[in-house]
Amino acid sequence: MLICAASNNAGKLKELRRILERMGHEVKSLRELGIALDPEETGTTFAENARIKAEAFCKASGLPTVADDSGLCVDALHGAPGVYSARYAGHHGDDAANNAKLLREMADVPAEQRTARFVSAVCFLLPDGRELLVEGECPGSVAFTETGTNGFGYDPLFIPDRVGLPDGTTIENTARRSYAELADGEKDAISHRGRAMEKLDAQLPAFLEQA
Template sequence: MEFIAATNNPGKMAEMRRILERMGHTVRSQREAGVTLEPEENGTTFAENARIKARAICEAAGTATIADDSGLCVDALDGAPGVYSARYCGRHGDDEANNDKLLEELAGVPEGKRAARFVSSICVCLPGGRCAVFEGVCPGRVGFVRRGTNGFGYDPLFIPDEVGVPGGGGTAENTQGRSYAELSAAEKDAISHRGRAMERMEAELARFLADGSVIGMTCGNACITVADKAEG
C-alpha cells in the first residue's frame, strides 16, 4: 500500500519509511507529495494529535495518510514532557535544548526513580474520513548523560528495558544499559514504541481496509487499537 507520511521531521520520516518499507509498503514524505500544510497539534493526547495530522494531510492530498504522534512520559515528572515532548524547552524541534531541560528537571533524581516510557500513536486515515489509531509503548528509564549518535529527539537519554536481537531473534533484556541512540536500526525497531504501533497497524490493516474495523485490544507493552468512524 502507498502512504503519505504526515511529518516534516527528518528523523521520524526516516524511521517510518524504514519500518513501512520492510512491511512491503511505499511511503512518501509530505514534501515528496507536494503538501506543505502544517496542522496545529492542539490535542491533549498522542492519539488526538495523530488524528489531526493524518486527517489534515489526507484531505489535502486525497491519498491514504499515516501520521505518528509520540513522546516521552517520565514517571518522576508526572508524565511530562508527554505530548509536549517536541517543544519541551519552549521551542519546537530543538532536540538539544529539550534534552538539556529533561536533565535539569531530573537533577538529583536517583536511577531507581527515573522510570519512563516512550509512547507512539499511529493514525491511518483514508480518503472519505475513516481513521484508525494504533498505539505502542516502550518502557525504560532516563539516563544521566547522552549516549550514542543514532536516532533523534530523546534517544540519547532513553534506556529501554529490552533490545532487539539481531537477525530477527526476538528481544532480550538490555543488560548493557544501552540507549536508543546506541542501538542499530534493527535492534531499535524490534522494541521501539513506533515499531510496536506499526506492527499492530500491519496486523489490523487488511481488516480495516475491508470494512473499517479493527480489534481493540491491550497486549502488554504492545498496543491499544482504536477505530473511529468518518465524521459527518
C-alpha cells in the same frame, strides 16, 4: 499501497518510511508530495494529535495517510514532557534544548526513580474518513548523560528495558544502551513506534477489507 507519511520530522519520517516499506508499502514524504503544512497540535493526548495530523495531510495529499504523535513520559515528572515532548523547552523541534531541560529537571532524581516510557499513537486515515488508530509503548529509564548518535529527540537519553535481535526476539538491555546506540533493527523491534506499527500491520488487512 501508496501511503503518505505525515511528518515534518526528518528522524521520524526515516523510521516511518523504513517500517512501512518493510511492510510492503510505497511511501511518499510530504516533500515528495509538495505539501508544506504544519497543523497545530491542539490535542491533549497522543491519539488526538495523531488524528489532527492525519486529517490535515490526508486532505492535502488525497492519499491514505499515516501520522504518528509520540513522546516521552517520565514517571518522576508526573508524565511530562508527554504530548509536549517536541516543544518541552519552548521551541518546537529543538532536540538539544529539550534534552538539556530534561537533564536539569531530573538532576536530583536517583537511578531507581528515573523510570519512563516512550509512547506512540499512529493514525491511519483513508481519504473517505475511515481511520485505524493504534498505540505502542516502550518502557525504560532516563540516563544521566547523552550517549549515541543513531537517533533523534530524546533517543540519546532513553535506556530501553530490552533490545531487539535479528530474529525478531528481544533480550534484556543489560549493557544499558540508549535508543541512539541501537542499530535500526534493534530499535524497531522494541520501540514505541515499531510496536504501534506492528499493530497497524496486523489490523490493516481486515480494516481495508471492511473499508
